[in-house]
Every structure is written in C-alpha cells, then in structure tokens.
Amino acid sequence: MRLFYHPLSSYCWKVLIALYENGAPFEGLVLDNPQAAADLQALWPIARFPLLRDEQRGATVAEASIIIEYLGVHYPTAFTPIPMDVDSALEVRLMDRLFDNYVMTPMQAFVADRIRPDGTQDRHGVGQARTLLGKAYALLEERIAGRTWAAGEAFTLADCAALPALFYADKVVPFRASHPVLAAYLARLEARPSVARVLAEKEPVWAMFPFADGPPV
Incomplete structure (x- = not known):
C-alpha cells in the first residue's frame, strides 16, 4: 500500500495513527515530492490527501475516515476502528x-x-x-x-x-x-505509541505551522 500524505496535515495524522495501530506495511509518499504530487493527481483528480493506493486489491481509497474503515475491513487486526455492535x-x-x-x-x-x-x-x-x-x-x-x-x-x-x-x-x-x-x-x-510516533515525525517541519510558537494574541 502507498499513502500520499504530508507530515503537517491533520487528516493525514488521523490515517497515520490508524496505520500504526493496524501494523499493515505501507509506503509513505510525502507530497513535497513532485513525482508523488503527480501520482496523486493521476490517481485522484481532486488531488486532496491523504489518499491510499492499495495495489494488491487495485483500490484507490480517499477520505481519512473511509481509509481507516477500509483498513479495518480488508486488513483486520486487533485494532478495530469500528465496533461490531x-x-x-x-x-x-x-x-x-x-x-x-x-x-x-x-x-x-x-x-x-x-x-x-x-x-x-x-x-x-x-x-x-x-x-x-x-x-x-x-x-x-x-x-x-x-x-x-x-x-x-x-x-x-x-x-x-x-x-x-x-x-x-x-x-x-x-x-x-x-x-x-x-x-x-x-x-x-x-x-x-502510535500517536507519539506521528508527533515525533512532524518535528522536522513543525516550524511551518503558523502557530508553532503559540496561540494568536
């Protein structure tokens, strides 16, 4: 699986947490790479992210909540994003x-x-x-x-x-x-642990967040 994402995107964090909880192997493609951006556009013309491409199943999955449900359905583990009840x-x-x-x-x-x-x-x-x-x-x-x-x-x-x-x-x-x-x-x-990993991975680009130094006055 390939995940098109950006390490400051809140909705990408949402999916990354689920992927780390699930443990399924995936390749993360950061969208500051021109090739990754072009591939995203080709797969999903709206070009919004996160986007999951599952080559094994031939599936392109958009929208964070749907991606997480997709993982639970097709790659079930102890992490159950949606309860059966x-x-x-x-x-x-x-x-x-x-x-x-x-x-x-x-x-x-x-x-x-x-x-x-x-x-x-x-x-x-x-x-x-x-x-x-x-x-x-x-x-x-x-x-x-x-x-x-x-x-x-x-x-x-x-x-x-x-x-x-x-x-x-x-x-x-x-x-x-x-x-x-x-x-x-x-x-x-x-x-x-899954959350701590996501928060650690944001550090190299955290200064780009407009309120990294504190809340608005």
Whole structure:
C-alpha cells in the first residue's frame, strides 16, 4: 500500500495513527515530492490527501475516515476502528464527526486566516470559529467524562480523529487549563505509541505551522 500524505496535515495524522495501530506495511509518499504530487493527481483528480493506493486489491481509497474503515475491513487486526455492535459503532462515528466538523474545521479557520495576505484577514470568521470551538470543548468535556477513550474503553476511529483535532486546536484556542477532562484525554492520546510516533515525525517541519510558537494574541 502507498499513502500520499504530508507530515503537517491533520487528516493525514488521523490515517497515520490508524496505520500504526493496524501494523499493515505501507509506503509513505510525502507530497513535497513532485513525482508523488503527480501520482496523486493521476490517481485522484481532486488531488486532496491523504489518499491510499492499495495495489494488491487495485483500490484507490480517499477520505481519512473511509481509509481507516477500509483498513479495518480488508486488513483486520486487533485494532478495530469500528465496533461490531451497532450502537457502539454509531457512537464512534458520531465522535469522529464531532472532532472533524466542530474541532478540526474551526481550528483550520485560524490557520487559513493567519496565512491570508495582509489586509484580507477575516476577523468575523475567526470569531465564529472561536465560538464554535468553545461550544465543542464544552460538549466533549461532558461526553468524554468517565471514558478512557473517545467512545468508550476501546481505541477506535474516533480517537484517530481526536488527536489531530485536539492537538492543533489547543495551539489556537488552548483548553488544557479550563477543561480538565479533555486535557487528561489528550495526555492519554499523546502517550500512546502510535500517536507519539506521528508527533515525533512532524518535528522536522513543525516550524511551518503558523502557530508553532503559540496561540494568536
């Protein structure tokens, strides 16, 4: 398998965590390489990443959550991204959507605003994103209370989504001091070997992140 990715991409982190949990061998193709970028375009004209190409099965798999489910279905291991129990599976999928839509998306508004040309900043949009993040933090603080992982006692797709969302969001609107449940949960995530590996691999390019030196003033 080949994974087209970038080491700072939050959605690529999501897939990398699942791949490291799964243990399936794969080749990582970083998209600062022109050939890798051309191959991605040829396989997936939208040219968004991460993208998984499984030569063994002749499959091109796009979108982070779908890639992770694909691994669970076609390369099953002890890591089960989606539980067999229907209600448990629904909770995992819900938490996955909460992290992607209500943490990751507003976090990205801060990043997009920081890299806009001077004079084109969107203060209103950033304000809306800050408000949504506050609501998401409060919701997650309550929902995760009493759980080891995002959707219960098993590490799942939801936790793969949680790490990049929370890690990056904490850089733009810090929550560790104000939301102890979320803070403890993020600490558990960061200590997990698959996550620690992803965080270590970002270090050579971490300075490229617009808020690497701290949250916005």
